Amino acid sequence: MAPPASNSAETAARIKGLLKEVPDPKFDVVRLDDLRKVFAGLIQSGELQLGGAPLDELSPVQQKWNAFLTTSHKRMVQQLMKRVMEGKRAAIRTFWGVIATSPVWSNNRKYQLLSAPLLLQWIRAMSQVPVMDKSVRHMVEVEFLGSYRDVQYYAMIAIRECANELLQSADGQEVQDKAERLVQILSMIPIPASQDELDESPNYLFQPPDDASGDEDNESDSDSAEEEECDDDDASDSASDDESSDDGPVTAGPPQKKQKVAVNKFTYQRVQSHHRVWAKAWLAVLKTTLPLPALKQALQFLPQSVLPNVAHPLQFSDFFMSAYDSTGVVPIMALDGLFILITKHGLEYKNFYKQLYRLITPSLLYVKYRTRFFTLLDKCLSRNDMLPAHIVAAFCKRLLRCSLQGPPSSILFILALCSNLMRKHPEVSCLIHRQEDLEDGFDAKVDDPEQANALQSSLWEIYSLEKHYYPPVVTLAKSFGRAEELKAPLYNLTDDFLGYTYKSLFDQERKRPRKGKAPLAFKEPTSLFTNDDVFSGILAIDAD
Numbered sequence: 001m002a003p004p005a006s007n008s009a010e011t012a013a014r015i016k017g018l019l020k021e022v023p024d025p026k027f028d029v030v031r032l033d034d035l036r037k038v039f040a041g042l043i044q045s046g047e048l049q050l051g052g053a054p055l056d057e058l059s060p061v062q063q064k065w066n067a068f069l070t071t072s073h074k075r076m077v078q079q080l081m082k083r084v085m086e087g088k089r090a091a092i093r094t095f096w097g098v099i100a101t102s103p104v105w106s107n108n109r110k111y112q113l114l115s116a117p118l119l120l121q122w123i124r125a126m127s128q129v130p131v132m133d134k135s136v137r138h139m140v141e142v143e144f145l146g147s148y149r150d151v152q153y154y155a156m157i158a159i160r161e162c163a164n165e166l167l168q169s170a171d172g173q174e175v176q177d178k179a180e181r182l183v184q185i186l187s188m189i190p191i192p193a194s195q196d197e198l199d200e201s202p203n204y205l206f207q208p209p210d211d212a213s214g215d216e217d218n219e220s221d222s223d224s225a226e227e228e229e230c231d232d233d234d235a236s237d238s239a240s241d242d243e244s245s246d247d248g249p250v251t252a253g254p255p256q257k258k259q260k261v262a263v264n265k266f267t268y269q270r271v272q273s274h275h276r277v278w279a280k281a282w283l284a285v286l287k288t289t290l291p292l293p294a295l296k297q298a299l300q301f302l303p304q305s306v307l308p309n310v311a312h313p314l315q316f317s318d319f320f321m322s323a324y325d326s327t328g329v330v331p332i333m334a335l336d337g338l339f340i341l342i343t344k345h346g347l348e349y350k351n352f353y354k355q356l357y358r359l360i361t362p363s364l365l366y367v368k369y370r371t372r373f374f375t376l377l378d379k380c381l382s383r384n385d386m387l388p389a390h391i392v393a394a395f396c397k398r399l400l401r402c403s404l405q406g407p408p409s410s411i412l413f414i415l416a417l418c419s420n421l422m423r424k425h426p427e428v429s430c431l432i433h434r435q436e437d438l439e440d441g442f443d444a445k446v447d448d449p450e451q452a453n454a455l456q457s458s459l460w461e462i463y464s465l466e467k468h469y470y471p472p473v474v475t476l477a478k479s480f481g482r483a484e485e486l487k488a489p490l491y492n493l494t495d496d497f498l499g500y501t502y503k504s505l506f507d508q509e510r511k512r513p514r515k516g517k518a519p520l521a522f523k524e525p526t527s528l529f530t531n532d533d534v535f536s537g538i539l540a541i542d543a544d
Contacts, residue, residue, distance in 0.1 A: 394449035
C-alpha cells in the first residue's frame with residue numbers, strides 16, 4: 001500500500017535535505033546518521049524494498065516512490081564510501097549501521113538476508129583506507145567481523161571479488177596498498193574449525209529461521225561469484241554445494257545411518273561452505289602483488305589459521321615455494337608453512353634442503369624470527385635419519401662458521417644442535433677426530449650443501465669457540481665430541497636453548513653471585529700507548 005501523500009512529501013523533503021553535504025565534519029557525521037535512521041525506518045515499514053520487489057506487485061505510484069528511495073539510498077552509500085576511504089571512524093561505523101538495517105529479501109520473499117552488494121561496497125571502501133591503525137582494526141574486528149557468522153561468510157566472498165578486481169588493475173603502489181588492506185581484513189575473520197564450533201556460536205546479523213525447508217532454495221547475486229570455480233572442491237563438497245545458494249536453505253547431504261532426519265541449513269550455516277570461501281578468498285588475495293608487510297603477515301597467519309581449515313592445503317604450495325625462493329627474511333617466514341605442507345600433506349620439494357642451507361647466514365642469528373627458524377631447523381635436520389653424511393656435515397660446518405659472528409644465545413643453540421647431529425650420525429664424527437693435517441676443503445661461498453665438500457674439512461671452529469668470552473659457550477665447546485658427552489642424552493633444544501636471548505643471558509650473569517672483587521687498573525696510564533709500543537710517548541696524558 002502506498003504511503004499517504006503528505007507523509008511521502010515530508011519524507012522526500014527530509015531525505016533531500018539530509019543528502020546535501022555540509023562542510024563541518026561534526027554536523028556531517030550527525031547528518032549521515034540521521035539519514036541512516038530515516039532509511040532504516042522506511043525499510044522496516046516496507047516502503048523501501050532493497051534487493052528488488054516484483055514490479056507487477058507495485059502500483060505506478062509505489063514504483064516511482066520506491067525508485068526515488070532506492071536512488072537516494074545509493075547516494076547515501078556513495079557519500080559514506082567516500083568518507084570511509086578517507087579513514088573516518090564515524091563513517092565506518094555508520095556504514096556498518098546501514099548494512100545492519102538494510103537487509104534484502106530472498107527470492108521466495110520469506111527470509112531477510114544480509115545485503116551482499118552493500119557489504120561488497122563496504123569492503124571496497126575499507127580497502128582504500130589510508131592507514132588502518134590499531135583502533136580501527138579493533139573496531140572492525142570486535143564490532144563487525146568477529147561477531148556474526150553470516151557477515152564473515154559474505155565478507156570472504158566480497159574480499160575474493162575485490163582481489164579479483166585488483167588482478168585486473170595495473171600494478172602500482174595503490175594496488176599494493178589495497179591488497180595489504182584486504183590481507184588485514186581477511187586476517188580478522190575467525191574461521192570455525194568444525195561444524196560443532198559453528199553451531200555452538202550461532203550469532204548472525206540476520207538470524208536464519210528454524211523452519212527453513214529445502215524446497216525454498218533460491219539464487220542470489222553473490223552465487224555467481226562463488227560458484228564460478230569448483231575445481232578446488234572435493235567430490236563431497238561439489239555434490240552438496242554446486243547447486244546450493246547463499247540465500248536459501250540447503251539440505252546438508254544425505255542422512256547418515258545415525259541420523260533420523262536431514263538437517264536443513266543455509267549455506268553460511270555449514271562449515272564446509274566457510275572453509276571453501278575461506279580458501280578461495282586467500283588464494284585470490286595471494287595472487288595480487290603484496291607489499292612486504294602484508295606478505296610477512298600472510299606468511300605468519302597462513303600456517304596456523306588457514307592451512308588447518310581448508311580442504312586442500314596443497315593449493316597454497318606455489319605461494320610458499322615462491323616466498324621460500326626469494327631473499328631476505330621472507331624465506332625464513334615461509335619455512336613454517338612449507339614444512340607443514342611437506343610433513344603433513346605430502347608436498348614434494350626436491351630443493352628444500354638446498355634452500356634451507358642457503359638461509360643460514362650470520363645475519364640470521366640476529367633476526368627477530370630466529371627462534372622459530374631454529375625450531376624448524378631442528379625438526380628438519382634431527383627428525384630425518386635418511387640425510388646423507390655429507391649433507392649433515394655441510395650444515396654443521398656452515399652453522400658453526402656462522403656462529404663465530406653470532407651472539408652467545410645463538411652460539412649455544414648451534415653447539416647443542418651440532419652435537420645432537422654428530423651423535424645421531426656417527427659417520428660425521430671424522431670432522432672432530434682427524435689427527436692428520438689437511439687443507440680445509442670446505443667451500444663457504446657455495447650455497448649448495450652437495451658441493452660444499454664439508455667432509456674434507458674439520459670443525460676447527462670448535463677450538464675457536466673454546467676461547468669465547470662467555471663461559472657457558474666455552475664449557476659447551478670443550479665438551480663437544482668428548483666421551484662424556486657421547487654417553488649423555490641428547491640435548492633438549494626446545495626447553496634448554498631456544499629461550500635464550502642476549503638480555504636473558506645478561507640478566508643471568510648479573511644476578512650470579514661473585515666471589516671476591518673484580519680486578520681493576522692498578523696503575524694510572526700516562527700515555528695512550530704502552531711503553532713497548534713504537535708510538536710510546538705520543539699523545540701523553542697530562543697528570544695535571
